[in-house]
Amino acid sequence: MKTNVGKTDRIVRILLAFILAALYLTGTIGGTIGIIAIVLAVILIATALLGFCPLYFPCRIDTSKKEQSE
Secondary structure: OOOOOOHHHHHHHHHHHHHHHHHHHOOOOOHHHHHHHHHHHHHHHHHHHHOOOOOHHHHOOOOOHHHHHO
């Protein structure tokens, strides 16, 4: 599995995941929206840790290309 998520993209994903989790845990968002936020946070963390985003693959997006060529 080739990585297609760059360093900056990973940092943004992790920050968004923590923000979504914090909103849910503080009770700012709840119900169905809260569950969706937690699922999205888990997906963001997983893709950041793996360095691979399945949605980027069919679109041929690779945010790590610039970093590899430098």
